[in-house]
Amino acid sequence: MNKIKESLPAMAVIAILLAAWWLIVAETHSVIFPTPWQVVTGTVELIKDGTLFMHIGASLMRVGVGFSLAVLVAVPLGLWLGWVKGAYSTLNPLFQILRPISPIAWIPIAILWFGVGNASPIYLIFISSVFPMIVQTTAGVHTIERRYLRAAQNFGVSRRTLFRQVVIPAVLPQIIVGMRIGLGVAWLVVVAAEMIALRSGLGYLIIDSRNAGNRYDLVIAGMIIIGLIGLLLDGVMRLLEGLKSVRWRYAH
Amino acid sequence: MRTKIEVNGIRKSFASNGAELRVVEDVSLTVGDGEFVAIVGPSGCGKTTLMNMVVGFVQPDSGSILIDGVQRAEPNAKGILISQQGSIFPWLTVQQNLMFGLNDHPQADKKGVADHYAALVGLKGFEASYPHELSGGMLKRAELARAFAVKPEILYMDEPFSALDALTNLRMRNELLRILEEERHTVMLITHDVEEAIHLADRIMVLSPRPTRIQAMFNVDLAHPRKLTSPEVQELRVAILHELGVDRNAG
Numbered sequence: 001m002n003k004i005k006e007s008l009p010a011m012a013v014i015a016i017l018l019a020a021w022w023l024i025v026a027e028t029h030s031v032i033f034p035t036p037w038q039v040v041t042g043t044v045e046l047i048k049d050g051t052l053f054m055h056i057g058a059s060l061m062r063v064g065v066g067f068s069l070a071v072l073v074a075v076p077l078g079l080w081l082g083w084v085k086g087a088y089s090t091l092n093p094l095f096q097i098l099r100p101i102s103p104i105a106w107i108p109i110a111i112l113w114f115g116v117g118n119a120s121p122i123y124l125i126f127i128s129s130v131f132p133m134i135v136q137t138t139a140g141v142h143t144i145e146r147r148y149l150r151a152a153q154n155f156g157v158s159r160r161t162l163f164r165q166v167v168i169p170a171v172l173p174q175i176i177v178g179m180r181i182g183l184g185v186a187w188l189v190v191v192a193a194e195m196i197a198l199r200s201g202l203g204y205l206i207i208d209s210r211n212a213g214n215r216y217d218l219v220i221a222g223m224i225i226i227g228l229i230g231l232l233l234d235g236v237m238r239l240l241e242g243l244k245s246v247r248w249r250y251a252h
Numbered sequence: 253m254r255t256k257i258e259v260n261g262i263r264k265s266f267a268s269n270g271a272e273l274r275v276v277e278d279v280s281l282t283v284g285d286g287e288f289v290a291i292v293g294p295s296g297c298g299k300t301t302l303m304n305m306v307v308g309f310v311q312p313d314s315g316s317i318l319i320d321g322v323q324r325a326e327p328n329a330k331g332i333l334i335s336q337q338g339s340i341f342p343w344l345t346v347q348q349n350l351m352f353g354l355n356d357h358p359q360a361d362k363k364g365v366a367d368h369y370a371a372l373v374g375l376k377g378f379e380a381s382y383p384h385e386l387s388g389g390m391l392k393r394a395e396l397a398r399a400f401a402v403k404p405e406i407l408y409m410d411e412p413f414s415a416l417d418a419l420t421n422l423r424m425r426n427e428l429l430r431i432l433e434e435e436r437h438t439v440m441l442i443t444h445d446v447e448e449a450i451h452l453a454d455r456i457m458v459l460s461p462r463p464t465r466i467q468a469m470f471n472v473d474l475a476h477p478r479k480l481t482s483p484e485v486q487e488l489r490v491a492i493l494h495e496l497g498v499d500r501n502a503g
Contacts, residue, residue: 147338148341150309154328
């Protein structure tokens with residue numbers, strides 16, 4: 001009951017926006033810009049002919065593969081950089097230069113290297129999400145409190161125990177934060193990448209709807225679906241933050 | 253009594269804004285096997301640095317530290333440090349924390365040992381709890397249990413109960429004495445709390461302000477349980493406070 005009450009203002013804002021949108025389109029008699037209802041019927045059309053789920057599936061698959069590869073690379077690399085001073089001073093400057101390069105700027109090179117198939121967007125997703133996760137993981141290792149490392153040293157535990165029971169769990173909350181950021185960026189990037197080169201995915205749906213007959217109802221439908229799926233993905237990552245073994249870091 | 257810890261003329265200084273800050277100046281002391289020694293000193297006098305050198309986290313500039321007559325190298329589980337902030341791992345349950353140092357035991361054994369010590373410190377029923385679900389006093393109990401579980405020969409305690417409220421502090425002292433009755437250990441306690449030192453220790457050393465050295469030594473020849481309001485305790489308290497230069501405020 002309280003939850004419903006709390007979400008009332010947010011619902012109201014969305015409702016007002018929808019109403020204003022509808023009113024303006026109706027008043028201006030726009031022939032191109034759709035009303036909310038036209039977006040709904042457009043969406044239903046896409047669901048009926050099956051293309052919507054095909055596009056969603058294609059985008060999610062690319063994000064899934066690119067993001068998983070990025071996690072597999074970023075977490076061990078971040079731990080290594082955080083733990084070994086020499087690795088940090090050798091590689092961190094390079095990463096700091098690569099990190100601010102927008103994934104969009106990589107698109108020409110991605111097409112050159114990987115062509116216009118799935119590999120290009122997967123590479124772009126990888127490049128965009130790997131750096132935030134490396135940075136977060138490394139920072140996580142650097143901020144492990146000395147008292148915990150000293151306690152481990154004091155009890156004379158093996159290296160294996162040190163990593164499994166101290167270093168990795170201590171950094172895990174930061175890794176999860178990095179994954180949240182990384183997945184958010186990955187979702188932004190897949191749509192941008194699909195607008196350029198591919199024949200499937202939500203980005204392609206948007207560009208194709210515009211090019212093939214100015215179907216702005218489908219453009220907006222695509223945008224809303226991207227927003228909703230992004231929210232859903234973030235929700236999944238937030239579930240990880242609720243794990244009991246990482247709650248110490250977030251719980252207050 | 254056999255000598256357990258022998259500290260010979262250790263010194264330590266740190267560089268501070270280009271100047272040399274002498275922190276520990278020529279400290280020598282011995283702690284007997286099974287003895288409870290408290291070291292009392294004013295805030296910022298270098299107590300913690302002294303402790304970190306004895307435990308092995310910090311190397312002295314000169315002098316030597318012998319444990320059982322052997323040069324002490326790296327910190328190890330023969331002497332466990334319990335510090336003011338504590339170091340119970342927040343990402344492990346109480347039971348996992350207590351099992352942490354039990355490297356060589358088989359898994360089932362570890363659980364048994366952990367549960368035994370959880371019960372010993374009064375944490376039965378909290379084995380599956382995470383530290384953030386416990387109170388400050390319970391965290392200290394967990395910390396004691398984790399230390400006792402590895403059967404260390406020496407307990408190093410650096411202001412172990414200072415962060416607790418007065419009542420919990422008193423309770424933890426009694427708790428510590430009760431556990432030490434059951435399992436005797438050599439204890440080296442560092443504190444600024446004179447009453448705590450008198451309550452617990454067999455012998456009290458008073459440190460001077462920085463650069464710190466040992467200024468005075470007192471034997472506490474009182475049987476446990478000690479009555480903190482007794483005239484002997486008060487007399488000792490006044491004498492120690494006098495050494496610390498606060499006799500006018502001693503009441």
